[in-house]
Amino acid sequence: MWQGIKSLFGGKPSREVAKGRLHLVLAHDRTGLDGGRLQEMRNEIAAVLAKYVPIDAEAVEIQIETRARATQLTVSSAIQPRNA
Amino acid sequence: MGRAIVITSGKGGVGKTTTTANLGTALAQLGYTVVLVDADIGLRNLDVVMGLENRIVYHVVDAIRGKCPVQKALIKDRRLENLWLLPASQTDDKDAVTPDDMRSLVFELKINYDFVLIDCPAGIEQGFKNAIAGADEAIVVATPEVSSIRDADRVVGLLAAADVPARLVVNRISPQLVKRGDMLSQSDVIEILALEMLGAIPLDDQVIATTNKGVPAVLEGKSLAAKEFVRIARVLAGQEVEEKSSVGFFTRIGRALGLTASPA
Numbered sequence: 001m002w003q004g005i006k007s008l009f010g011g012k013p014s015r016e017v018a019k020g021r022l023h024l025v026l027a028h029d030r031t032g033l034d035g036g037r038l039q040e041m042r043n044e045i046a047a048v049l050a051k052y053v054p055i056d057a058e059a060v061e062i063q064i065e066t067r068a069r070a071t072q073l074t075v076s077s078a079i080q081p082r083n084a
Numbered sequence: 085m086g087r088a089i090v091i092t093s094g095k096g097g098v099g100k101t102t103t104t105a106n107l108g109t110a111l112a113q114l115g116y117t118v119v120l121v122d123a124d125i126g127l128r129n130l131d132v133v134m135g136l137e138n139r140i141v142y143h144v145v146d147a148i149r150g151k152c153p154v155q156k157a158l159i160k161d162r163r164l165e166n167l168w169l170l171p172a173s174q175t176d177d178k179d180a181v182t183p184d185d186m187r188s189l190v191f192e193l194k195i196n197y198d199f200v201l202i203d204c205p206a207g208i209e210q211g212f213k214n215a216i217a218g219a220d221e222a223i224v225v226a227t228p229e230v231s232s233i234r235d236a237d238r239v240v241g242l243l244a245a246a247d248v249p250a251r252l253v254v255n256r257i258s259p260q261l262v263k264r265g266d267m268l269s270q271s272d273v274i275e276i277l278a279l280e281m282l283g284a285i286p287l288d289d290q291v292i293a294t295t296n297k298g299v300p301a302v303l304e305g306k307s308l309a310a311k312e313f314v315r316i317a318r319v320l321a322g323q324e325v326e327e328k329s330s331v332g333f334f335t336r337i338g339r340a341l342g343l344t345a346s347p348a
Contacts, residue, residue, distance in 0.1 A: 013264075013265025014265065014266045014267075015262070015265045015267060015269070015272065016265070018229075018230050019276070021230055022233055022234065023276070025230070026234065029234065029237060067275075069278040
């Protein structure tokens with residue numbers, strides 16, 4: 001009931017928020033990568049990608065997340081059409 | 085040869101000392117010989133939680149420096165025949181002892197006692213390294229909060245690097261808050277830390293009241309927290325299989341319904 005009311009107002013239960021925050025924080029802790037280093041890595045990866053495929057280097061997204069004891073690094077980027 | 089178990093958490097104030105006192109007392113009630121070692125040198129507290137603060141003559145640093153035989157530094161708990169406390173020193177620093185000192189002290193204790201429970205200080209520095217040095221296994225205590233779980237995760241990594249197998253005790257869980265969606269559940273904590281779970285201690289006013297009196301909750305018996313401590317002690321001793329092992333109740337239901345992936 002209470003959860004129902006909260007979700008009506010668009011609020012996630014704080015338990016889910018805590019879980020989400022922990023998955024992110026632990027990924028950073030476990031890899032020893034802070035935000036600055038991660039952005040540095042993103043920029044370098046974006047530069048490498050741009051050498052091979054047409055991309056918007058600014059729009060490359062990087063994320064590390066952890067489930068159980070496994071940590072996953074995801075880099076995602078849209079590739080622009082060739083004749084754009 | 086006994087077993088040495090370190091109780092650790094990274095973060096302070098999550099219930100390491102209370103867990104040490106209660107599990108030790110419960111193991112003694114089950115008939116095992118138990119020594120509780122306070123490894124929090126400079127900030128000792130296991131003595132007051134056990135209600136033995138007025139009986140300290142020698143302490144762990146005295147024993148390590150050979151100022152007295154180890155046996156002489158042990159305080160016998162008068163409530164139970166087979167329970168002892170080795171208090172920390174209140175006037176020394178953490179670097180008054182080394183991991184090697186602790187390893188040989190704990191080894192000596194293991195010869196004569198079934199269980200050596202080591203109450204680890206907060207933090208991951210020298211005091212932590214000393215406390216885990218002689219341990220065969222670890223109990224990581226965490227409360228269902230972001231800060232506590234984050235610190236516990238650091239400790240789990242350090243224990244793994246030191247080859248100390250660890251199991252989890254979730255402390256101060258409130259079923260009402262979990263149900264309302266305002267507290268991480270025990271299965272959430274297991275999922276995040278990926279540790280085998282020994283048990284979850286409910287948030288219980290009785291623990292506060294008995295600790296005020298210097299009596300471990302399990303000696304007063306009736307509370308929910310006391311019952312869970314006793315159950316965990318049985319699991320530790322191998323008298324009971326883990327009821328809520330690494331796979332939580334909800335995960336099992338999820339698996340049964342096909343909502344959660346089964347392990348490979």
